[in-house]
Amino acid sequence: MTLSLATQxxxxxxxxxxxxxxxxxxxxxxxxxxxxxxxxxxVVLPSLFEEQIEAEAxxxxxxxxxxxxxSPEAQSYFPHAISGPYGLGPxxxxxxVHRARAAVDIPVxxxxxxxxIAGWVEYATLIEQAGAAALELNMYHVPTDLTESGRDIEAxxxxxxxSICGSVSLPVSIKLTPFLSSIGHFANTLVGCGAGGLVLFNxxxxxxxxxxxxxxxxxxxxxxxxxLRLPLLWTAILSGRTNQACLATSTGVATPADVVKCILAGAxxxxxxxxxxxxxxxxxxxxxxxxxxxxxxxxxxxxxEMRGMLSWQRSKxxxxxxxxxxxxxxxRYVAP
Numbered sequence: 001m002t003l004s005l006a007t008q009x010x011x012x013x014x015x016x017x018x019x020x021x022x023x024x025x026x027x028x029x030x031x032x033x034x035x036x037x038x039x040x041x042x043v044v045l046p047s048l049f050e051e052q053i054e055a056e057a058x059x060x061x062x063x064x065x066x067x068x069x070x071s072p073e074a075q076s077y078f079p080h081a082i083s084g085p086y087g088l089g090p091x092x093x094x095x096x097v098h099r100a101r102a103a104v105d106i107p108v109x110x111x112x113x114x115x116x117i118a119g120w121v122e123y124a125t126l127i128e129q130a131g132a133a134a135l136e137l138n139m140y141h142v143p144t145d146l147t148e149s150g151r152d153i154e155a156x157x158x159x160x161x162x163s164i165c166g167s168v169s170l171p172v173s174i175k176l177t178p179f180l181s182s183i184g185h186f187a188n189t190l191v192g193c194g195a196g197g198l199v200l201f202n203x204x205x206x207x208x209x210x211x212x213x214x215x216x217x218x219x220x221x222x223x224x225x226x227x228l229r230l231p232l233l234w235t236a237i238l239s240g241r242t243n244q245a246c247l248a249t250s251t252g253v254a255t256p257a258d259v260v261k262c263i264l265a266g267a268x269x270x271x272x273x274x275x276x277x278x279x280x281x282x283x284x285x286x287x288x289x290x291x292x293x294x295x296x297x298x299x300x301x302x303x304x305e306m307r308g309m310l311s312w313q314r315s316k317x318x319x320x321x322x323x324x325x326x327x328x329x330x331x332r333y334v335a336p
Contacts (some may be wrong), residue, residue: 010171012040016080101131165194173197197246228252239266239311258288266308
């Protein structure tokens with residue numbers, strides 16, 4: 001039996017559904033080549049952050065104003081990039097996109113991270129020109145303003161997505177936060193604005209408290225398999241119900257079994273960062289081979305045969321996705 005792991009994501013043809021999502025590893029061309037060699041179906045570059053775009057605009061605006069009447073030679077000393085958390089400023093980011101596209105044959109997906117328009121349309125256009133196969137919008141916003149309503153937040157996101165999708169021809173996916181009042185409704189709203197895919201989910205930073213120094217600790221913790229439950233749930237609920245938009249499951253994917261679960265729930269692709277940071281780039285090969293073995297053992301010839309088998313849309317017991325299941329769990333619980 002010939003077994004195919006091929007899938008489609010954002011209109012792109014991938015050899016398999018495993019995608020190396022955004023991480024510091026993906027800013028190195030050598031690592032991108034290695035990820036391709038060990039089987040990654042696509043890669044997402046580290047995000048270009050809104051703060052970096054704004055900082056560069058302010059710096060260049062101030063310098064150009066101060067030296068407007070200076071000689072052209074003086075203007076040649078202006079800095080070309082603002083470094084950020086990933087060590088990549090806007091200009092260097094565009095260079096990375098161009099170099100990555102030339103270095104690998106698998107799709108290279110760029111990423112923008114922010115919560116307002118802030119020059120995004122311009123940079124989305126430049127990213128398209130640099131050769132990215134697609135663009136992922138990483139919607140990151142913690143609503144600390146208590147006067148800001150959920151409707152306000154959704155309106156801002158909708159404006160961003162509509163503006164970008166209306167300005168570029170490359171496919172756009174939206175990396176959503178799970179902290180929305182109605183994920184399903186908003187997902188379809190974004191698809192209506194032009195989004196071709198949804199990534200479930202973005203992990204918001206959740207600071208801890210350092211009891212020794214009596215201050216907030218903002219260290220990043222890698223995701224764990226236990227965190228897969230939430231994106232798995234919403235992948236299953238949205239599968240087949242988002243007007244043909246693609247679904248990418250992200251967060252908590254650590255083993256081949258996790259990958260299989262995501263596909264059964266309805267994912268078109270499965271994204272992972274923590275597994276690679278924990279186990280090294282070679283871990284990507286283990287995930288791909290593990291999916292292949294599972295399908296072979298159960299005689300699935302293609303992903304389409306198993307994709308969404310356990311989704312809400314195809315489920316014979318939809319109560320497992322809602323309050324009925326919660327009641328059953330409580331009734332069956334036995335204290336240790």
